[in-house]
Every structure is written in C-alpha cells, then in structure tokens.
Amino acid sequence: MANIKDIAKMAKVSVTTVSRVLNDHPYVSQEKREAVWQAINESNYQKNINAVHLSTGKTHLIGVVLPFSNHPYFGLLLEGIAQEAVKNNYKLVLFQTNYEEARELEALDMLRYKQLDALIICSRICSWTKIRKYSHYGPIVFCEDTRDHPYSATFVDHYKSFEAALEYLADKGHQKIGYCIGRKNGSNSTNRALSYNNFIKRHKFPFRPDYIFEQCLHLEDGENVMKKMTTMKEPPTALLVTSDQVAAGIAAYCLTNHIAIPEELALIGFDNQPISKVMGITTMDIPLVPMGKNLFLQSLSKDVSYKEIDVTLIERTTV
C-alpha cells in the first residue's frame, strides 16, 4: 500500500500538502487538492483514520442505546438526537438492546475503550452500581430523572404527568380507571405505578390489579388489551395508555367492534405521536424530538445538567 510520501511524490506536492488535504485544511489550492485526491484514488492509498484517532483522542462517534429501533417513541427521540448530531458533525453508533443487559454493557465497554466520545442511554437496564464503574470514561446521558446521580439527563416527571392525566379522567366522572404500560420494572414505570396507587387512595377508588395491563408497547397490543377487557364483568370505563401506538390500536379495535369512544371507553394516550393526531386521540404531549436534541447536546458536555421537560394534555375526542 502506498504511504503518504508516495502520494506526495505522485501528486508532485509536499507531504504537508497531502496531510492538509487529508485533514480538510482550508489553505490548499483546488488544483493541488485534486492532484492529491487523484493520486490517492490511483494508488488505492487510504488514510487510516483510526490512526488519526490515536492522536486526537476523539472519535466523533456518540453511542445511542435503545431497546428497539422500530418503535415510534424511540424513533422520535432518535430523530432529535440525529438532527443535532448532523448539525455538530457527529455520527451515531446504535445499540439495540432488546432490554438485554449484555448489550448495554457492550455500549459501556465501547465508551471505556474510547471507541465512543459519549453514550446516550434512552432506556436503561443496568443498575446504577454497574453504570458507576464507567462514569469516568466519558459522559453518559439518560432519558430519566437522574437528579440523585452524577449523570446529565433530559426527562419527564412521569409521576406528575400520570397524576395530571388521572385527575383529568376523575374530573370527567370516571371512577374505574385502568392503565396500560410497557415493561413493568423500568424507573419510569415504577414512578407511574406509584402515582396511580396514590391517586386511587386519594379518591378512595378500589384497587383492581386487573385494570393494569403490562407489556403494551406496539399497535397490536391494543387488540390484546381490548380482548381481555371484553371478558371482564366490570371493565374500566377509562384507560390511560402510556403509548399512543397502543392507544391507536385500542381505538381501531373499538371502531371495528362498534365500541363507542368516549361513551363506553375513554382513552388518553402519551407522546402526541402523529397517529394520535390523525385518529383524534386525547394525549399527553411529550416533545420527544426536542428532548432528543437536548440529550445529544448534553452528551457533548462534561458538565452534568438536569433538564426536566413539561408534559401538556392535548384534548381531542377520546375523553
């Protein structure tokens, strides 16, 4: 393989000029620049940018950890992260974990080995104890409330937003209120469960474990929820659904099966996904794209910052 000296000779320029062209240095004439690239193409020489990393210590790669790459919630978050990455000339390395801890650890190891400049964990599996071992290798940023931990985060107060939605349903006269949630054990889910339990106690509504539907992530899960509900003697009259996708699945099932919304079943979704707008679903608006943008910017900074994002109710036609 040709080296930088060979290229300089072929292009009839100095080694410095070749180096400048390779590093996008501005002070090189167009003529010389083209001569260098032509020589490079002819000689099949490749600048080994990994060698460049050794000198700068920067990879311009940011790792993004998410459970699924095809879920609209993470899709919008990733969109925000990607928009800001493009703007700042960074690339994203994707870690799709399917909520397996080993996959998250791989991402953390790449941070340790300096293959990434920082890591954005959109939904965490590892315990804080495990995460702590990686703290000094570079910024790790989260999409959950980390105010008890030394990591930056952009997050929503899920306790508060769940409470607001539940109280709205109670105001509308609902007493049998259920909810649909994704995974049971994430920190966001724990906060939501706490909020629900306190709400139930405050209003002296009976606690019905069968009003809580777990593993609700995708459109198709809405149908399963409805099938379970139709076998109940006393189904809930209102559902708080932590994903607009699932809420849309429920609304579509109700349309096909002539269950009147909101008369027979009231619905509040979460996220304000395009589908909730199109189907007229009342939802808690979580601005995921701006959140993604902020997560990216936090990942570039060594300073720890916490950014809470407000959630607002958008009234449409399902309550």
Added chain:
Amino acid sequence: MANIKDIAKMAKVSVTTVSRVLNDHPYVSQEKREAVWQAINESNYQKNINAVHLSTGKTHLIGVVLPFSNHPYFGLLLEGIAQEAVKNNYKLVLFQTNYEEARELEALDMLRYKQLDALIICSRICSWTKIRKYSHYGPIVFCEDTRDHPYSATFVDHYKSFEAALEYLADKGHQKIGYCIGRKNGSNSTNRALSYNNFIKRHKFPFRPDYIFEQCLHLEDGENVMKKMTTMKEPPTALLVTSDQVAAGIAAYCLTNHIAIPEELALIGFDNQPISKVMGITTMDIPLVPMGKNLFLQSLSKDVSYKEIDVTLIERTTV
C-alpha cells in the same frame, strides 16, 4: 496513563495475560481475569481500541444510510439490520441524510478511511458515477435493483409489484386510479411511474397528472391528499399508496369525514405495516425485517449477490 506493562505488574500476571484479557481470549482463569480488570480500573488504564483496529484492520462497525430515522418503513428495515448485527457482534453507525448528498458522501468517506467495514445504503441519493469511486474500499450494499452494477442488493421489483396492484384494482372495475408516492426521483419511484404509465396505456385509461400525488411519506400527508381530492371534479375512485402510513392517514380522514371505503374510495397500501393490519387496509406485503437481515449479511461478504424479494397482496377491507 499506565501502559500494558504497568497493568501486568500491578495484577501480578504476564503481559500476555493482560493482552488476552483485553482481547477476550478464552484461556485465562477467572482469577487472573479479575486481577487484570481490577488493576485496569485502579490505574484508569484504557485499552485504546483504535490502536487495536490498526492491527486487525477491522472496526466491526457497519454504516447504515437512511433518509429519516423516525419513519416506520426505515424503522422496520433498520430493525432487521440491527437484529442480524447483534447476532454477529457488529455495531451500526447511523447516517441520517434527509436526502442530502453531502451526508451520503460522509458515509462513503468513512468507508474510504476504514472507519467502517461496510456500508448499507437503504435509499440512495448519489449517482452511480459517484458511488463507483468508493467501490474498492469495502462492500456497499443497496436496497434497490443493482443488477447492472457490481454491488450486492436485496430489493423488490417495484415495476412488477405496482403492476400487480394496479391490475387488481382494474379487475375490481376501477378505471380512475391514482397513486401516492414519496420522492419523485428515486430509482424505485421511476420504476413505479413507468409501470403506471404502461398500465394506463394497456387499458386505454386517460392519463391524468393530477391523479399522481407526490411527497407522500408520513401519516399526516394522507390528509393533504384527501383535501386535494375533495376539490377535484372527477377524483380517482381508487388509490395505490406506496406507504401504509399515508394509506392509514387517508383511511382516518375518510372515517372522520364520512367518506365510505371502499365504496367511494378504494385503497391499497404498501409494506404491510402493523397499522395496515390494525386498520384493515389492503396492502402489498414487503417483508422489510427479513430484507434488513439479508442486507446486513450481504454487507459482511466481499462477493456480490442480488436477492429479489417477492411482494404479495394481502386482501383486507379497503378494496
């Protein structure tokens, strides 16, 4: 910063053992492995994996070029790519281009600079002339028919699948058939336009440019199509919609505005996205997840291969 010799001394093992631990070599006792990691953690030593790259020439990173990260079509494709990447212990570097050529060139440059082992271009912007300059730097894989070019591809025959859907609508008695498409100038769009034009000629249907709706990518675009259609004196009685998302947006608009499907407007979507199932939309099933898996496997191979994927019509309730 400590080097590998310091670590060996601290852990009371040989330099070879440290190297084995760092490279996940199996023949190291658990005891020694832990001693090495403890020494590494205490000394704040980091294996610079970029230096490792210099010796192996492999990054275990595959670049994925897509226009948007939050579109369900690319979401499913990415899901397939990611599933196979996880299985083969590769990571993905995401390039969100928003269809800007410069972004695609960045990805190609990273291949040239050996920062990536291969590149998967899910939707191309650059001309083949530009792509050709990068051919010898590593595998470049496409999601379009490349049989005239020396690059692997997993693709759908868009001419044939468009034709099948159009003939199905004609069989059902439709003569005023329109279609919705994303960007106008992609190679897939060109094939679809050709298929439509030949269909029109074959059946001696009049060609109506206002029956072709461009820039239809997202759910919300369905509403715009319907708003245009309601101003037409002679609107199409059937629409072929190249994205289930857009078809779902159209179906939702029709529901809200009491336009009967299929009586007043017949609809065929594309992709067989979950939303088409939930809303009962007749669609052309494109198996995007298996396609993504195959794209990934092709990116690992230096041999060029072409894989055409069959598209099948799924009859539901909108025709």
